[in-house]
Amino acid sequence: MATTTNASVLLFFIDGLGIGTRGPSNPLDNLPGAAPLAVFQNETAEAFLDGIVVPTDPCLGVEGRPQSASGQTTILTGVNAPAQLGYHKQGFPNKPLLEIINAHSIFRQLLAAGISPVTFANAYTDHFFTERPRWISATTAAVEAAGLAFRSIDDLKNGAAVFMDYTNRILIERGVDVSARTEDEAAAVLARIVSENRFTLYEYFITDKVGHAQNMSLAKTILTSLARFIREVLVRLDLEHTTVILTSDHGNIEDLSSRNHTLHAVPTIIWGDQRKLAASRIKTLADITPTIVTILSHKDAQSEK
Numbered sequence: 001m002a003t004t005t006n007a008s009v010l011l012f013f014i015d016g017l018g019i020g021t022r023g024p025s026n027p028l029d030n031l032p033g034a035a036p037l038a039v040f041q042n043e044t045a046e047a048f049l050d051g052i053v054v055p056t057d058p059c060l061g062v063e064g065r066p067q068s069a070s071g072q073t074t075i076l077t078g079v080n081a082p083a084q085l086g087y088h089k090q091g092f093p094n095k096p097l098l099e100i101i102n103a104h105s106i107f108r109q110l111l112a113a114g115i116s117p118v119t120f121a122n123a124y125t126d127h128f129f130t131e132r133p134r135w136i137s138a139t140t141a142a143v144e145a146a147g148l149a150f151r152s153i154d155d156l157k158n159g160a161a162v163f164m165d166y167t168n169r170i171l172i173e174r175g176v177d178v179s180a181r182t183e184d185e186a187a188a189v190l191a192r193i194v195s196e197n198r199f200t201l202y203e204y205f206i207t208d209k210v211g212h213a214q215n216m217s218l219a220k221t222i223l224t225s226l227a228r229f230i231r232e233v234l235v236r237l238d239l240e241h242t243t244v245i246l247t248s249d250h251g252n253i254e255d256l257s258s259r260n261h262t263l264h265a266v267p268t269i270i271w272g273d274q275r276k277l278a279a280s281r282i283k284t285l286a287d288i289t290p291t292i293v294t295i296l297s298h299k300d301a302q303s304e305k
């Protein structure tokens with residue numbers, strides 16, 4: 001009997017998480033419950049569920065501190081965006097970056113290779129739909145480049161979307177009528193979305209904000225929660241068929257002695273049946289998208305045999 005099971009990938013993006021050294025400026029040092037995020041330079045990390053840690057270069061041969069717009073564009077396209085621009089671009093993508101995303105968005109590449117459905121798991125608030133923001137994130141641009149629908153707060157209420165703050169607390173503080181979620185509840189929702197798609201992107205930003213704020217106690221709180229969320233997602237997935245790739249655009253929260261991004265490598269952590277293949281291919285942020293396209297195409301070829 002030919003297998004009809006299709007491989008799938010979850011790309012779990014965390015803004016501003018690098019591989020730091022141990023010490024009082026690193027909130028991950030001696031933080032209970034931080035696996036699998038407790039990754040330090042020159043140390044072998046605790047391999048939760050056989051995850052492989054691949055230190056990944058976010059500097060991409062371009063001088064200066066790596067930044068979000070160019071780093072995220074690189075992750076989501078496979079194009080070395082800082083090299084194309086000649087510098088690291090912070091904040092939101094400018095016109096040259098948007099052109100790269102429009103042409104090379106991972107969602108577009110996967111759909112063009114016949115790999116579908118693909119989705120962005122995050123919910124957008126009503127404000128995004130009624131009054132389109134002037135500046136959009138690399139992720140928003142990547143979703144739009146493929147003509148995909150965005151998930152809404154209604155989807156979130158129906159258990160079919162996860163907010164960037166997966167606990168929903170930020171939404172509730174803003175007056176949005178949603179219930180708070182535990183890490184486990186949010187993980188169940190994300191795992192279900194992953195099981196229904198060939199490729200799922202999820203993104204989390206608060207790490208970078210807390211890194212800029214240099215808030216140690218908040219950093220420990222959110223990293224413990226985020227680590228639990230990740231573990232709870234992983235245990236709910238079928239890792240024989242699903243590859244999970246966690247990565248970041250640049251370091252920040254791992255060194256709270258500075259409010260700037262760091263020059264550290266970022267931890268790409270890979271789980272699942274295809275983790276060794278994926279790990280062998282990833283050196284820089286520009287390798288993430290091609291690796292995902294390869295994993296999903298490769299599996300298609302295998303299952304046709």
Ligand SMILES: [Zn+2]
Pocket residue numbers: 016068208209212252261
């Ligand atoms: Zn930042």
